[in-house]
Amino acid sequence: MQLGQRVYSGDDVQLLTASGLGILRGERVLFEGVSLTVAPGEAMVLRGPNGAGKTTLLRMLAGLTRPEAGRVNRGAALHWVGHRDGLKPNETPRTHLKLWAKAWGADADVDAILNDMGLSRPADVAARYLSAGQRRRAALARLMLETRPVWLLDEPFTALDAEGRDRVLAMVAGHRQGGGAVVAAVHGDAGFAASREMVL
Template sequence: MSLLSVHDLAVARGGMRAVEGVSFTLDAGQALILRGPNGIGKTTLLRCLAGLQPPVAGRIQMAPDSAAYAAHADGLKSTLTVAENLAFWARIFDRADIAPALAAMNLQGLRDRAAATLSAGQKRRLGLARLLVTGRAVWLLDEPTISLDAASAALFADVVRSHLAQGGVTVIATHIDLSLPQAQVIDLTEYRANPGAPSARPAGFNEAFA
């Protein structure tokens, strides 16, 4: 069953097209790896898939409220504890049990620590643990292993593989080999837009607030 289909997609950054002509389909249990140099448009494409900015052209087919987006920012409330941060997000997505998320990202021993006191890697693990309390089938991940040591990156790879095994899908911008089963790979260099191509942004769209 197809959970995410993208047809001839073009996205823009700074008023200019970044990539165009991107097409792919992900069925349950499949992963897509986005490759390409810095600035090619990986983050812009993920933001478009997440609904944070409109595409310039093309079509995205995905069930409403089925995507969870993990960006570079961890999205934590510094004064709340690890457990309180996860509980906050769990309530937003109408879920209650945070124990599996704590265990999956090895956060049990930190559950009563304020987020402000965590290391960069610990904050990243907590930010990624939020994916597990969303109940969303489509994970959109922008360099998820940044700030993670090798052991934590392997732990997160296990989390992603488990998500795929349960019928989810994921699109990941990463240069790290996460050893995901039968992952598709798209190098966005092949889809670079013509230099100077205008974005033709929708009327009323202000990229500063996307």
């Protein structure tokens, strides 16, 4: 993806809208009446204590969890990086990225992406031997395989070192410059200027 190039035209386009979202977990209302809109270039940070429903809200936005109330309108393709990395124990970062590039029909330079993510050294090491931070990098590298306007990130900085964190921040900045949007659940300092914060 070329940084700084506007990929999506028109700032009035909403990439993602949700209205009146609510969900039950067991007998308890986890949250209700959550509405949000995400426009190109925006970054929304979800905050709240553990168990407040940040992950559940993100999964609803991704279409993985069905809301008990309200609706989600997905106006654009999205990338999902959940708190589980999605790597198989015997997959290497290289085979992982190649598999998903093929599955998505994306024409990406996997070697360059591995290099960008600081994964060129462990590129051919099976995921079960990788550190949590290396697996996280491989999961986040999927974001670069294909240009998609919306990124949904659940705790993207978990297990990353300072350098990895900077890389992700640069990716987010480039994505927003190109007219993409990010919705992320983050603890502590987000590191990027959020255009909106939502406390659950």
